[in-house]
Amino acid sequence: MKELLIVEDDLEMQEFYKDMLQGEPFNITLAPNADEGLRKIKEGTYDMVILDILMEGITGDRLFALLRKESRYRNVPVIMASVLEENTYRCFQALGNVSFLEKPFNKEKLLSEITKRFESSR
Amino acid sequence: MFVSKKEIILNINKIIFSSLDIRDVYQTMSKEFLKVIDFDRLSVTLITENNDLYETFVLSKDYEHTQLKEGVLYPMEGSLMKRVVQFREPVIVQDTSKGRFLTDIILFGENIHSRLGFPLEYKGRIIGSVNFGSKRKEYYSKKHIDFLSKIAPQLAMAIENTRLFNKIKEAEEKYRTVIETSPDIIFECTKDGKFLLMSPSVENVTGYSLHQFYDNQGYGLSLCHREDQEQVQSEILQVLQGTNKSLLNLEFRVTHKEGYTVWLSLEVLPIIKENTIVGIEGFCRDITERKRLDELKDNLIRDVTHELKTPVAKIEMAIDMFQRSLLQENKHTSGRAYQINEILRNNIDRLKNVIKNILDISKLESGTEPLKLSDISLAELIELAINTMKDTADKKKNTIVYEVSPEIPFIKADRDKILHLLTHLIHNAIKFTEQGTVRISVKQLSHTVEITVEDTGKGLNKEICERIFDKFYKETPSAYGSGIGLAICKNIVQMHKGKIWAESEGKRKGSRFKVILPIHGEHLLVNT
Numbered sequence: 170m171k172e173l174l175i176v177e178d179d180l181e182m183q184e185f186y187k188d189m190l191q192g193e194p195f196n197i198t199l200a201p202n203a204d205e206g207l208r209k210i211k212e213g214t215y216d217m218v219i220l221d222i223l224m225e226g227i228t229g230d231r232l233f234a235l236l237r238k239e240s241r242y243r244n245v246p247v248i249m250a251s252v253l254e255e256n257t258y259r260c261f262q263a264l265g266n267v268s269f270l271e272k273p274f275n276k277e278k279l280l281s282e283i284t285k286r287f288e289s290s291r
Numbered sequence: 292m293f294v295s296k297k298e299i300i301l302n303i304n305k306i307i308f309s310s311l312d313i314r315d316v317y318q319t320m321s322k323e324f325l326k327v328i329d330f331d332r333l334s335v336t337l338i339t340e341n342n343d344l345y346e347t348f349v350l351s352k353d354y355e356h357t358q359l360k361e362g363v364l365y366p367m368e369g370s371l372m373k374r375v376v377q378f379r380e381p382v383i384v385q386d387t388s389k390g391r392f393l394t395d396i397i398l399f400g401e402n403i404h405s406r407l408g409f410p411l412e413y414k415g416r417i418i419g420s421v422n423f424g425s426k427r428k429e430y431y432s433k434k435h436i437d438f439l440s441k442i443a444p445q446l447a448m449a450i451e452n453t454r455l456f457n458k459i460k461e462a463e464e465k466y467r468t469v470i471e472t473s474p475d476i477i478f479e480c481t482k483d484g485k486f487l488l489m490s491p492s493v494e495n496v497t498g499y500s501l502h503q504f505y506d507n508q509g510y511g512l513s514l515c516h517r518e519d520q521e522q523v524q525s526e527i528l529q530v531l532q533g534t535n536k537s538l539l540n541l542e543f544r545v546t547h548k549e550g551y552t553v554w555l556s557l558e559v560l561p562i563i564k565e566n567t568i569v570g571i572e573g574f575c576r577d578i579t580e581r582k583r584l585d586e587l588k589d590n591l592i593r594d595v596t597h598e599l600k601t602p603v604a605k606i607e608m609a610i611d612m613f614q615r616s617l618l619q620e621n622k623h624t625s626g627r628a629y630q631i632n633e634i635l636r637n638n639i640d641r642l643k644n645v646i647k648n649i650l651d652i653s654k655l656e657s658g659t660e661p662l663k664l665s666d667i668s669l670a671e672l673i674e675l676a677i678n679t680m681k682d683t684a685d686k687k688k689n690t691i692v693y694e695v696s697p698e699i700p701f702i703k704a705d706r707d708k709i710l711h712l713l714t715h716l717i718h719n720a721i722k723f724t725e726q727g728t729v730r731i732s733v734k735q736l737s738h739t740v741e742i743t744v745e746d747t748g749k750g751l752n753k754e755i756c757e758r759i760f761d762k763f764y765k766e767t768p769s770a771y772g773s774g775i776g777l778a779i780c781k782n783i784v785q786m787h788k789g790k791i792w793a794e795s796e797g798k799r800k801g802s803r804f805k806v807i808l809p810i811h812g813e814h815l816l817v818n819t
Contacts, residue, residue: 223597253596253597
């Protein structure tokens with residue numbers, strides 16, 4: 170089972186994630202903000218992090234940049250999810266092993282993004 | 292007598308070239324004149340450049356009770372001056388009581404009874420005259436004229452020199468004032484980064500003192516933010532090496548002495564001496580405030596976007612999940628449920644479209660997003676736009692005809708925005724046409740290309756043609772759409788300095804949308 174950390178401050182969105190990933194071969198852990206997310210990353214081992222971008226406090230893109238600065242997390246696959254357009258965040262592509270998921274998405278879209286990210290990070 | 296006159300002429304010549312202050316020259320000169328020509332009033336008058344006014348430039352010190360005062364402009368009409376200029380020769384008035392000139396009457400009132408005006412000619416143009424006035428009648432004669440003809444050319448030259456010198460001095464002072472008071476940083480520097488000129492405003496902008504810039508080579512560059520330093524250096528180097536003719540609006544950051552960041556916009560031109568680039572001159576504008584406002588605008592748009600899109604996204608996701616659970620519970624979902632689902636989906640799409648359009652136009656109008664210019668092929672973009680719309684056109688039994696001659700050049704424009712523009716115009720044409728034809732053509736004019744999207748659909752009347760690009764304007768308020776699409780198109784065209792308009796022969800006679808775009812992105816066309 171792959172370990173997935175989902176950092177998302179919207180409780181309803183958290184429900185969507187849980188619902189969509191139910192029965193899939195992933196163990197999911199939820200964090201309601203970036204601070205909590207960072208703490209969890211440091212405590213555990215995750216195969217992938219899904220980050221909401223616009224959150225209270227530290228935003229998802231900032232958290233992503235912080236992760237990439239530390240060698241331990243330089244290669245953790247990341248998916249950034251947002252209602253905003255992808256090109257707003259195109260610059261983060263350069264930091265590597267990241268893809269962008271535009272909200273809204275359905276189960277198929279989410280699963281295919283996760284699979285694609287795992288495949289290209291192998 | 293003759294010898295002494297010659298001496299006086301030499302003397303006067305010496306005096307004329309001894310000083311650049313015309314009043315000094317005048318005072319000493321008038322003393323010398325008195326030795327040869329008796330007068331009670333002596334003046335030098337100068338003509339303004341358009342020849343219709345003259346100014347009493349200098350006047351005898353002891354003659355202050357006159358109406359024709361120093362530094363005042365008088366009309367040429369009716370003056371002795373006018374005649375001197377007209378005939379380019381000296382004029383003598385023997386008796387001002389019988390004089391023909393307006394000025395005779397004035398001077399007669401001041402007890403001047405005879406006059407002599409002698410033209411001052413410089414490089415073929417009469418610039419003014421030197422004028423003598425005497426309390427005695429019939430005082431002036433040919434001998435005075437002979438004497439003056441030996442002095443006048445030098446006097447004219449001296450006056451012109453003084454005027455020129457004063458003009459330069461004035462211009463220099465203006466220039467200095469501009470540099471000293473300008474909030475922009477104006478500078479000149481040599482090839483090795485030594486400042487020859489630096490305006491004092493640099494102290495305000497950077498917090499460092501002026502002499503630090505003068506004393507240290509390349510001091511300006513060392514204040515650049517380290518992420519921008521390399522770019523600033525290489526762009527300036529390109530101007531110095533002549534690979535780039537100038538540098539325009541390079542935005543970069545410097546760190547103020549107090550530690551905060553200041554945004555500057557830099558313009559640089561080479562200083563060329565004898566065909567070699569010896570340095571650069573330019574100016575820097577503090578654009579921190581503009582940057583801050585842009586950031587505020589960007590953040591506001593981003594937050595509003597997030598707030599509008601999030602609930603819609605969640606509704607869409609919820610509908611999707613609801614549909615899935617319906618399907619799981621009952622494989623044969625009732626027609627009613629299917630219908631409700633369709634209504635939900637359609638209206639979510641409609642809402643999404645309106646939100647997208649409103650956000651698009653807000654972004655365009657905020658002006659914070661610069662055009663990403665590249666060489667684009669209109670032929671390719673039109674094909675792309677047509678392809679995404681083929682299904683819709685087929686559904687409405689519309690034929691799309693597309694004529695682009697292969698000679699149409701690439702144009703310098705923002706690819707995404709032009710694609711948006713073309714897509715919208717073609718989409719609109721299809722939307723308002725049933726079982727008809729949508730024709731797209733492009734032709735090249737001299738510096739521009741003209742794109743026409745023409746349909747055989749419902750057409751427009753004249754009033755609508757004029758208002759159709761207004762924001763939120765819809766012919767029928769209940770019609771599907773946000774009423775912003777064409778406002779966005781107009782905005783995109785204007786950003787490209789182009790023109791867009793609509794034509795139609797009237798209702799049910801189809802419509803024609805025309806766009807003119809500059810090929811090189813530099814020929815300004817005004818949108819009316």
